[in-house]
Amino acid sequence: MDHHSRSLLNTFSAQPLDRAAHQRKDKRWLAEQEEHPNARFLVLNNHNIVTDKNRPLILSQAQRQQIDIASTPGLLGLSVENAQAYPVYKINSQQPDIELAPLLKAGEFADTQQFDAVPLRKLAPHLDNTMASMCAYASVLNHWHETTRFCTRCGTGLQQKEGGLIQQCNSEDCRHIEFPRINSAVIMRITHSDKILLARQDTWPERRFSVLAGFVEVGETLESAVQREVYEEVKIRVENIQYQSSQPWPFPNSLMLGYSAEAINTDFELEQDDIAEALWLTADELRKKILGGCIIPPSNLSISYQLINDWFAVQTGQMLSEYQPSSAWQD
Numbered sequence: 507m508d509h510h511s512r513s514l515l516n517t518f519s520a521q522p523l524d525r526a527a528h529q530r531k532d533k534r535w536l537a538e539q540e541e542h543p544n545a546r547f548l549v550l551n552n553h554n555i556v557t558d559k560n561r562p563l564i565l566s567q568a569q570r571q572q573i574d575i576a577s578t579p580g581l582l583g584l585s586v587e588n589a590q591a592y593p594v595y596k597i598n599s600q601q602p603d604i605e606l607a608p609l610l611k612a613g614e615f616a617d618t619q620q621f622d623a624v625p626l627r628k629l630a631p632h633l634d635n636t637m638a639s640m641c642a643y644a645s646v647l648n649h650w651h652e653t654t655r656f657c658t659r660c661g662t663g664l665q666q667k668e669g670g671l672i673q674q675c676n677s678e679d680c681r682h683i684e685f686p687r688i689n690s691a692v693i694m695r696i697t698h699s700d701k702i703l704l705a706r707q708d709t710w711p712e713r714r715f716s717v718l719a720g721f722v723e724v725g726e727t728l729e730s731a732v733q734r735e736v737y738e739e740v741k742i743r744v745e746n747i748q749y750q751s752s753q754p755w756p757f758p759n760s761l762m763l764g765y766s767a768e769a770i771n772t773d774f775e776l777e778q779d780d781i782a783e784a785l786w787l788t789a790d791e792l793r794k795k796i797l798g799g800c801i802i803p804p805s806n807l808s809i810s811y812q813l814i815n816d817w818f819a820v821q822t823g824q825m826l827s828e829y830q831p832s833s834a835w836q837d
């Protein structure tokens with residue numbers, strides 16, 4: 507399986523929209539899209555996705571025009587359906603109860619219905635990967651728009667450009683362009699012979715184990731970050747570092763870069779105040795510990811699940827999900 511196919515197995519990795527990179531530079535085209543009769547508007551509430559009957563609330567153009575939301579819509583891209591392209595936006599509602607109330611009054615939705623604002627982490631397991639991915643993309647963009655309001659050079663306010671994928675300083679003397687921040691993190695499956703290294707962070711509840719991970723620092727390669735993080739966390743040296751797959755991780759704005767590596771030494775020393783426990787396990791030992799309730803593996807929302815599962819499948823011919831407890835953890 508190639509890396510692209512591997513990445514597509516990760517949650518949030520589908521790309522259902524054409525981002526229209528060239529068209530979105532054209533102001534007239536952008537203005538036309540915002541008035542497009544078939545435009546769709548995915549509604550967010552800061553970090554949360556606004557839902558209607560446990561599904562993300564997506565408004566039509568006619569519905570959007572009934573409500574008054576101050577924030578500028580961000581153009582996610584174009585969706586193509588029956589050979590017709592229509593634009594998909596995200597909009598942010600600070601107060602869904604108040605701002606979306608006209609939709610209830612207009613009879614578009616049942617009077618008794620409540621719109622909920624649900625954290626994506628809680629909602630995503632109930633969505634197909636196409637919808638989960640679109641919500642993740644919208645969530646990262648929304649987080650950036652809501653938290654980056656001023657120019658980092660001169661402090662003047664920013665204005666969205668190109669449908670919101672960039673923001674530009676309003677000062678005539680500055681015009682600095684801001685790009686969305688993406689925090690790169692490496693996450694790595696460390697093995698030695700037929701064993702895998704799983705660890706529990708200090709902040710995690712008892713029995714929750716996963717692979718090691720950490721943020722990439724300024725001036726280092728991804729492979730150096732893998733080596734450094736593993737050594738910092740467990741004092742193990744690694745070699746044969748291989749890229750596996752990637753995953754946008756919208757909590758709030760990371761890109762996870764998944765690697766495998768082989769340990770040179772197996773004796774470990776845990777980093778204080780970060781790693782509480784670590785274990786070398788064969789696939790059979792892991793299976794027994796999961797069945798015995800001693801280890802709760804990561805949920806399949808995270809690339810960590812795929813990294814462990816790929817190894818587990820090679821070792822046993824079985825999927826880790828066959829041993830997944832019903833209440834898998836979500837971090």
Ligand SMILES: [Zn+2]
Nearest residue numbers: 657660675680
């Ligand atoms: Zn500026």
